[in-house]
Amino acid sequence: MQSRMCYDDTAWEKSEEIADTWVRQFFDPSISRPIGNFVIRHHNPDEAVKFDILEKGAFNIALRMTYKIGSAIIRFPLPGATMFPEEKLRYEVATMRYIHDHTTIPVPFVFHWGSKKDCPLEGILEAMYGEMAGVLLQLSKPSLPRIGSLSQIDDFTWEVAHRPISLAMNELVRLGTLPQTRLPSSSTPFHSTSLYLETLADLHIAHLTHQRNDAIDAKLNKRWAAAGFDTGPFKLWGEDFRPSNVLVTNDRRRIASIVDLEFTYAAPVEFSFAPPWWLLLERPEYWPGGLEEWTHLFDRRLRTFLRAMGRCEDDAIQGGRLLNERDRLSGPMRESWDSGDFWIVYAVMRNFAFDLVYWHKIDRRFFGPTDGVEEDAWRQRLGLLDDAEKEEMERLVAQKLQEMETRVLAWDPDPYTVSYGDVIKTLAAKKNCNPEANEGDGVDNLESEVK
DSSP states (O other): OOSSOOOOHHHHHHHHHHHHHHHHGGGSHHHHHHHHHHHHHHOOSSOEEEEEEEEEOSSEEEEEEEESSOEEEEEEEOBTTBSSHHHHHHHHHHHHHHHHHHOOOOOOOOOOOOOGGGOHHHHHHHHHHHHHHHHHHHHTSSOBSSBBEEEEEETTEEEEEEOOOOHHHHHHHHHSOOOGGGSOOTTOOBSOHHHHHHHHHHHHHHHHHHOOSSOOSSOOOOOOOOSSOTTOOBEEEETTOSGGGEEEOTTSSSEEEEOOOTTEEEEOHHHHHSOOGGGGSSOGGGOTTOHHHHHHHHHHHHHHHHHHHHHHHHHHHHTTSSOSGGGOSHHHHHHHHHHTHHHHHHHHHOGGGHHHHIIIIIHHHHHOOOSSOGGGHHHHGGGGSOHHHHHHHHHHHHHHHHHHHHOOOOOOOOHHHHHHHHHHHHHHHHHHHOHHHHTTOHHHHHHHHHO
């Protein structure tokens, strides 16, 4: 007879997954540093010399601040392991203080305790999210008549007169070996969202056709047109706007300046409605734990961001910086995430992540479930293609396999990159001809060649 009832393994695995993922953040200096400052603010007997992780227990993680004399510990309950963290902590502190006052049992002295809302991480995170949300809110305020890049006409006049220079276009030429001639004309903005999305879809196909090495050999590109706002208004949108391109004040609570706005352009409003991927700092296709873990963690982080966005919107409406409730972004962002539109916008912009995102997040939404393993789902979608399309797919697969044998670099970079590449070739040739004469003076040689 079984001596005890078994745990639910699925629940156990999920509990450990959440706890282990949460603990990893403490290895990030941008996370641990504010915690250390928090400890010093509440207990600073002398010079602090070291701050590190003391131990991870079954229900808590403890970090230790070591001073020249003595030390202090800050402890956090583990989400996933502790089901009632704030209640547990409140009762534990009360019990420790009671025992300290009524017995001689040695217990730690509690300098300070607080709930989640007092957590320095949560406070700093929400403060910075509020700052970033304010930038997104202001970028979405101007209404522009076309999709494309801004051109300044005079001191007081700008117009959308050129194609959008997107990060995706840059990476297609740089890493996907797409000829620049396949890009939209530089003098052509777009007058509708549907036309722009159709062009981006065509670029996905062009990418597959022209990338010679390591191209994905089972790509089915489905076109998607936005349901509303097809002919505008269009909104300023910074494709490369993210925390690493923001300078902050010393207290890490306010934005000092935005840098790197080179991929900012008038875009479909649906781009502004999609919540920012950078809430977890890392893109979903690079997340170590996989796409589903990224999705789970992002959903939790999005709640914090939307709270900050909501406060920003309230302040803007009360201050007259937003005209009305329709100018809010928090509602559309929530809807974009819940509906899955976020993934469509993300896939449209991320050519190299398209396959991953499409098969995991988009395909079933539009074409229903598939039988068998997920990796073979594309085979069941072959029925959506006509005979001519199937024949073209077979031809393309054969072409890609042949190109992989030769691995020739077919690259179409800009003239500046080409000229710099020629300089490097010249230096390499000189070094090969006379390696001793060139030893140790590579920087001087490079400077003279560039000049």
